[in-house]
Amino acid sequence: MTYGLATVARISAGIVIWAAHFGVIYGSTALACAREDVSLGTGIAATATLAAAMSAAVFGIREWRRRERFESWLGATIAALAFVAIVFEGVTILMVPRCG
Amino acid sequence: MSDPPGRAALPNPSPRPREELEALERIWAIPRGLRALTEYNNNLIGCVYIGTAMLFFVLAGVLALAMRSQLALPDSRWIDPQLYNQLFTMHGTMMMFLFAVPVVEAFGILLLPNMLGARDLPFPRLSAYAYWAYAIGGIAFFCSLFAGLAPTGGWFMNPPLTSETYSPGINEDFWLLGIGFIEISAIAGAIEIIVGILRTRAPGMTLARMPIFAWAMLVFALMIVFAFPAIILATALLELERAFGWPFFDAAKGGDPLLWQHLFWFFGHPEVYIIFLPAAGMVSMIVPTMAHVPLAGHRLVILALVATAFLSFGLWVHHMFATGIPAPSLAFFEAASMAVAIPSGVQVFAWIATIARGRLVVRTPTLFVLGFLFVFVLGGLTGVMVAAIPFDWQAHDTYFVVAHLHYVLIGGMVFPLFAAFYYWMPFASRKTLSERLGRWVFGLLFIGVNLAFFPMHVVGLAGMPRRVYTYPAGLGWESFNLVSTIGAFTIAAGVLIFVVDLVRAFRPSAKSNVGNLWGAGTLEWLPSGNYSNRSVPIVTGAYPLWEQPDLASHVDDGHYFLPHAPTGSREALLTDALDGSPQALLRLPPPGWAPLVAAVCTAACFFALTLKLVWIAVVLGALAISAMMHWAWQLDPRPLAEPVDIGGGLRVPAYVTGPASHARWALVALLIVAGSLYASYGFSYLYLWVVSPESWPRIEALPPLASAAVTALLVAASSGAVEIADRTLDRRVAPRLALAAAITLIVAASGADLYAYRTLEPSASAYDAIVAVAVSIAAFYAIVAIAMAGLCIARHARSRLDARRRVTFDCARWFWHYTVAQTLLGIALVHGFPRAVAP
Numbered sequence: 001m002t003y004g005l006a007t008v009a010r011i012s013a014g015i016v017i018w019a020a021h022f023g024v025i026y027g028s029t030a031l032a033c034a035r036e037d038v039s040l041g042t043g044i045a046a047t048a049t050l051a052a053a054m055s056a057a058v059f060g061i062r063e064w065r066r067r068e069r070f071e072s073w074l075g076a077t078i079a080a081l082a083f084v085a086i087v088f089e090g091v092t093i094l095m096v097p098r099c100g
Numbered sequence: 101m102s103d104p105p106g107r108a109a110l111p112n113p114s115p116r117p118r119e120e121l122e123a124l125e126r127i128w129a130i131p132r133g134l135r136a137l138t139e140y141n142n143n144l145i146g147c148v149y150i151g152t153a154m155l156f157f158v159l160a161g162v163l164a165l166a167m168r169s170q171l172a173l174p175d176s177r178w179i180d181p182q183l184y185n186q187l188f189t190m191h192g193t194m195m196m197f198l199f200a201v202p203v204v205e206a207f208g209i210l211l212l213p214n215m216l217g218a219r220d221l222p223f224p225r226l227s228a229y230a231y232w233a234y235a236i237g238g239i240a241f242f243c244s245l246f247a248g249l250a251p252t253g254g255w256f257m258n259p260p261l262t263s264e265t266y267s268p269g270i271n272e273d274f275w276l277l278g279i280g281f282i283e284i285s286a287i288a289g290a291i292e293i294i295v296g297i298l299r300t301r302a303p304g305m306t307l308a309r310m311p312i313f314a315w316a317m318l319v320f321a322l323m324i325v326f327a328f329p330a331i332i333l334a335t336a337l338l339e340l341e342r343a344f345g346w347p348f349f350d351a352a353k354g355g356d357p358l359l360w361q362h363l364f365w366f367f368g369h370p371e372v373y374i375i376f377l378p379a380a381g382m383v384s385m386i387v388p389t390m391a392h393v394p395l396a397g398h399r400l401v402i403l404a405l406v407a408t409a410f411l412s413f414g415l416w417v418h419h420m421f422a423t424g425i426p427a428p429s430l431a432f433f434e435a436a437s438m439a440v441a442i443p444s445g446v447q448v449f450a451w452i453a454t455i456a457r458g459r460l461v462v463r464t465p466t467l468f469v470l471g472f473l474f475v476f477v478l479g480g481l482t483g484v485m486v487a488a489i490p491f492d493w494q495a496h497d498t499y500f501v502v503a504h505l506h507y508v509l510i511g512g513m514v515f516p517l518f519a520a521f522y523y524w525m526p527f528a529s530r531k532t533l534s535e536r537l538g539r540w541v542f543g544l545l546f547i548g549v550n551l552a553f554f555p556m557h558v559v560g561l562a563g564m565p566r567r568v569y570t571y572p573a574g575l576g577w578e579s580f581n582l583v584s585t586i587g588a589f590t591i592a593a594g595v596l597i598f599v600v601d602l603v604r605a606f607r608p609s610a611k612s613n614v615g616n617l618w619g620a621g622t623l624e625w626l627p628s629g630n631y632s633n634r635s636v637p638i639v640t641g642a643y644p645l646w647e648q649p650d651l652a653s654h655v656d657d658g659h660y661f662l663p664h665a666p667t668g669s670r671e672a673l674l675t676d677a678l679d680g681s682p683q684a685l686l687r688l689p690p691p692g693w694a695p696l697v698a699a700v701c702t703a704a705c706f707f708a709l710t711l712k713l714v715w716i717a718v719v720l721g722a723l724a725i726s727a728m729m730h731w732a733w734q735l736d737p738r739p740l741a742e743p744v745d746i747g748g749g750l751r752v753p754a755y756v757t758g759p760a761s762h763a764r765w766a767l768v769a770l771l772i773v774a775g776s777l778y779a780s781y782g783f784s785y786l787y788l789w790v791v792s793p794e795s796w797p798r799i800e801a802l803p804p805l806a807s808a809a810v811t812a813l814l815v816a817a818s819s820g821a822v823e824i825a826d827r828t829l830d831r832r833v834a835p836r837l838a839l840a841a842a843i844t845l846i847v848a849a850s851g852a853d854l855y856a857y858r859t860l861e862p863s864a865s866a867y868d869a870i871v872a873v874a875v876s877i878a879a880f881y882a883i884v885a886i887a888m889a890g891l892c893i894a895r896h897a898r899s900r901l902d903a904r905r906r907v908t909f910d911c912a913r914w915f916w917h918y919t920v921a922q923t924l925l926g927i928a929l930v931h932g933f934p935r936a937v938a939p
Contacts, residue, residue, distance in 0.1 A: 004677060015410040022414045026432055027786075033426035034790050041428070070308035071678070074403060081407045085439040089414070092431035099426040 007071050013059050014079035021052035021086050025093070033099035042093055049090030056083040111748025112635070116658035120665075121634065127665050128631040131691050138691040140224035141630055143610045145231050146210025147528065152235045153203035158595065159242060160194035163187045165592055168552075172585035174573040184569035185252035189275070190245055192255030196371065197279050198238045200513055201324075204378040205230075205289045207520060208317040210528065212293065214624035215311050217302025217639065219632045219662075219672040220688055222762045223292045225695045225731060230288040232699030233281065240707050241278040244271070251275035254567060256364050257338070259349040259357045264342045273342065273710045280335040281706045283328050290321035290328075291769040297321075299762050300672055301680040302623065303661065304639040308402075311622050311642070312395060315402050316381020319409045320374055325769055326413070327370040329777035333784070334363035337873070346862045346869035348784070354795030355866035358423055359787055363780060365416035373412040375509065377405055379516035380447055383469055386516075386523050387451050389620040390466045391458025394643055397450040404443035404450075411440040421489050422496040430489055437487040444480070448473070463618075464538030468519035471546045472511055479507030482557065497567075500560025506553045518545065518598070526614035527624055530607040537601045544594030552587025555580035621646035627656045635660035635747070636673050639680075666744045667754060673746065674762055684756040685744045687737055694734070698727035725887075732891055736763075736900070736908045755905070763907045764914075771918050774881075778922055781877060785870050785929060789937070795867050799938045807856035808931040812924055814849035818842040819920045822889070822913055829896075830903035836896055839889045842916065846882045849923070853878060874926045881919040888912035 025045040032041020060079030066072040130139050139145070167187050170179045179187065209227050213220050221227055244250045251271045253262035262272045297318045301310065338360060340346045347353035349360050388395045395401060414436035421430060451473070460466060482504040486492045495501055518541070525533050559580045564571060571577055610632075616625035621643030626633050635658045641647040654660060661682060662673055670688035675681060701724035708717035739755035746752055758764065789796055821842035828834035853875055862872040892912050895901035901909055 007678065011406075015406075018410065019413070022432070022436070026429055029426065029428040029432075031790055033428070045428075070306065070399070073399065074307075074406070077400075077403045078406060078410075081403070081411075081439075081442065084442065085411060085414075085436065088439045089432045089435040092435050093428065096427045096431040099428065 010075040014082035018082035024048040110659040140228040149206030156198040163191040168585040168588040181569045186250035200375045218300035221296040229695035230285040233285040236703040276339045290324035293321040298677040305680040312384035313381040330780040331367035333780040354792040369416040376512040379513045382520045393458035396453035404446040407443035421492045465519040465523040467542040472515035475511030498560035499556040503556035526617040531605040548590030635663040685754040694731035803856040811852045818845035
């Protein structure tokens, strides 16, 4: 009998990292644009993107090593997709630097 | 369950006595006559639930026909603008809230127990309550049309159009209170489904072996739990603005109408996937059966479901591209919209690969699946178009968007649903639907949908705005509109044939259904009765009926677990969330009136509130709460001294507490709902500060920190009192005194909080209003926690609660601690944040 916090954490870590990243980049740029202090928002968003992408990668690789367990396989692949989404979303900071 | 037993290891290999089956049939029999209304069994509730949802589908479809008749020719004066506004609002609202979400929830309630090898869902009264609340509330909501009182603001109800200034009268209140209420029913069903899927699966059914439909429903229910609270908060805020003038959405007083759109679409975009994912789950069940091979990429499809679900929470702003949000924010949402295409693509390729690998048998369900792929992919392609911001600015609020959303929703949800009707009819009925008529239904629907909605792309690009009640001749829109109308009536003809066939063939029966007509591999096709399967099987793969050839006969002969009713009542097996190993016997309630009475009174209470009959609403609310208290009194049955034999020498307890208890799991799901609601509140608070910091008070104008400290101390102390009750449950008076102390402390805390904020003027500024909401939320949770503690005191006094029989207390205790934590967080936010950001 396994009661699940560890399993829940394993499956949802990628989701949590992605959600935290999304909240931070959205919140920081929205606030920065409202207060007309763009560089701060971009700085926070860029740092958050690097940190989140690295955490998703590290976690994903760790779980992938135990992928014979279904829950670890799922956690690893979710983290991989979260990594892709984080990079997709984060890279727009370079492409759309102004609030306009 | 790591080494699955083969034939030799059947738990009950010897023949079972006849009386066992007779007892099962007697215990699970549906009451006759009027008392059939008291039945909660998932077979009955599931069928009437689906039937009610289909009724709303037809009614909302009739509204669409009225609109299409109006638009068939230019300058039509048949329907006046006011009625037209009601028609499109009701059409959209009913299709989304009264048809799409309920019908998939209903399919879950009907199919899941059988698919998982369970007797019933773990909270059958909750399903019954959810159903009745929805059916009564939905019908009352629809009838507002006949009194000219239907809402007019469109299905997303944007303020300021829907504020008291621009929409006086009670039309919009019908939407806000009616839909807010139906959301609660959807959440109740979702909690039921989550716990059912995680805790009542057949032994051996690991998460990896769980049918894809069950995975889809699990994801669906979790999405409801996270997404619906945002809309509940939004409807509450808008209703407060309309009823009491609290200006959350009024820019002149420091509010912002865009706050509504954020909250609405934070729910509204996941909603699209809430509708689509279960339909995709149905397709993932139908395709392998029709192709006679296991689903290609089973695990990848599970991954795709989970990934689509979480990414869908990062898409909401793509409904708001035209609202002037800063460009970097738009870019994040555009990128997220592209990322979500990956998991959706995985599913489509998995279905195509499955079809390619097997021999596809083309019957009506297959046709609808193929139609789904075609129509949905077209809708997906226009989705990529409107996800591109510059294009969206052109197409926004035109018929192009109407075309896109109908392609996605009809393609993504209605076609799979019709496939599901044809596919699972042999499971639910004594007769199947006609194959010949089915081909007609498919043909008419497929042609009708493309005829009705494809021309809308063109008129949309030609500039026709959505939601206009008529249009002038000479703009080049006439012929397209006429074709759309012909298409709409073609769809109606298809649905009519379907309904006629349904009336002809649908004879619901769990016992003498047609059975495994398609040669499917999943458990719902085992022989069954109202008690679901005769015995609870041990499964060794994702397609047990294909992999374990004698499974059906062994299950039906009672050779697996629980072939009898050892406690003489309705029972289910509570199993481990990961591998399904048996943990406990769950005693289920016999039929009763409480959920029906509670649902009728809750619905009537909301109805009276809409009509502003406050005192009648109070009386009805009290009746509803009494019915719920009666229901709660029956919960938490007396523990049995001895563990119960479920077969194979396995003995499991018939009463469990702590993490193994199913109540704990439901409570966790409920607390996620509460947490999500509070997160939406926190977002609203911070959002209002972002848009108008000038209306935030200076430090001198805030209540003194000492008052916040007093409230915090009192609240925290109440948790301590509950802990004392926890440690003294075996004593006579101590726990009751401790709980009474906890109630006193939390009442005092609420009083202190109200006193600290006595000078608030919620109708004067959005800041005052949003702080007043924090105080009100704290008070509301305190009232619920007090009611739960009061129930515990009463149960303890009547010897229904002690140190062993304590599930009721555990629920109250954790709810209490949650309430305290949330209140402390609220104090930190409303007292601390203005101080932190003060200039």
